[in-house]
Amino acid sequence: MDAVPETKPWDDAEKSPLIRFEGVTKRFGDFTAVDNLDLDIFQGEFFALLGPSGCGKTTLLRMLAGFEVPTQGRIMLDGQDIGPVPPNRRAVNMMFQSYALFPHLTVADNIAFGLKRSAMPKSEIAGRVEDMLNLVQLKGFAGRKPDQISGGQRQRVALARALAKAPKLLLLDEPLGALDKKLRQETQFELVDIQEKTGTTFVIVTHDQEEAMTVATRVAVMDNGRLAQVDTPDRIYETPNSVYVAGFIGDINLIEGKVASCGDGRTKIAWAEGQPDIECDHAGALEIGTSCTFAIRPEKTAISKKQPENTANAVSGKIHDIAYLGNISTYHVRLDSGHIIKAQTANRERRAGQGLTWEDSVWLSWSPTAGLVLTR
Incomplete structure (x- = not known):
């Protein structure tokens, strides 16, 4: 199959989505898990549903799988309303966090399990299983049982089994949650590679921001059953549309203030007595007088012992805390106003830091293009 095209179908008005949620609401008694949601997902996407526990992302996935029925609205798959279609008759497969492998069956038999109950001729099943083993790089493990392989390998067996019947859509519910951090990071790239090779549309549910940003073509950030923002990972990170999204994705400084002036593409924000207005391109x-929040990432905030020259935004304070993370160091700087602003530096030399330590007096600075003005 072809890999995912480089074009962005979500930006093409003439492209029809593979999946369309139309005014979908799901209630459990008095609790609304999904609230009047509209969403399009296109063929070949690796789409991530991201949010905290209870935001509705797993309920969306279960409705796609057929395990839950919308209270209102409808879900279209390739132009068909799949509401009346039972789970076993949908061109959809689901991979669970637990993997749900049969412990008494070999790797090959686990992959073949669904194929043996499908309309596929028996003479073709062995070839399909071999193709799946090659896809997930487990050809030499066909005869082993699940307890004889590693957690990462079991994850790949579950993926191969889910892809064996060539579904139009593969649903992944926290598929890497059981893996340790290093293996999870390695497996994320394997998932992307497999998705591109098969061309299957993947929809993944995760609360791991880094995982969503790594694997997804687009991310839907959810909040209380609604979509807070749907966009590509870089846009979600660089141009969040609200304080909620900015605070949920990555590390960020959020400074509340009021608009002091606005014009010629530049906004000034008054935010603390005795502190200079923040200047930001907007x-x-x-x-x-409009209440707003200035948002700036720590890695876009410079830190130095000397006062920077010719800089629109510069504030002084003392280092309150330091987090050394190996590749980077994060400095928490307390200003005279009581605000704490984080700045991040890359540790390019073997000796960490820049000779900065606790209680050092420092200056923080950033350019007018580095941050955002958010009004909601």
Whole structure:
């Protein structure tokens, strides 16, 4: 099959989605898990549903699989309303976090299990199983039982079994949650590679921001059954549309203030007595006095012992805390106003840091293009 095209079908008005949620609501008694949701997912996407526990992401996945029925609205798959279609008759497969492998069956027999109950001729099953073993790089493990292989290998067996029947859509419910961090990071790239080779549309549910940003073509950030933002990972990270999304994705400084002036593409924010206004490039028009939040990532904030020159934004304070993470160091700087702002530096030399330590007086600075003005 072809790999995922480089084009962005979600930006093409003439492209029809593979999956369409139309006004979908799901209630459990008085609790609304999914609230009047509209969403399009396109053929060949690796789409991530991201959010905290209880935000509705797993309920969406279960409705796609057929394990739950919408209270209102409808779900379309390739132009067909799949509401009346039972789970076993949908062109959809699901991979669970537990993998649910049969312990008494070999790796090959686990992969073949669904094929033996399908319409596939028996003469073709062995070839299909071999193709799947090659796809997930487990050809030499066909005769082993699940307890004779590693957790990462069991994950790949479950993936091969889910892909064996060539579904239009593969659903992954926290598929890497049982793996340790290093193996999880390695497996993320394996998942992307397999998805591109098969061209199957993947929808993954995760609460791991890094995982969603690594594997997904687009990410839907969810909040209380609604979509807070749907966009590509880079746009979600660089241009979040709200304080909620900015705070949920990655590490960020959020500074509350009010618009002091706005014009010519530049907004000034008054935020603390005795502190200079923050200057930020902002294309929209904002009324003076509007409450807003200035958002800036720690890695876009410079830290130095000397006061920077010719810089629009510079504030001074003392280092309150330091987090050394090997490749980077994060400095928590307390300003005279009581605000704590984080700055991050890459540890390019073997000796960590820049000679900075606790209680050092430092300056933080950033350019007007480094941060965002958020009004909701």
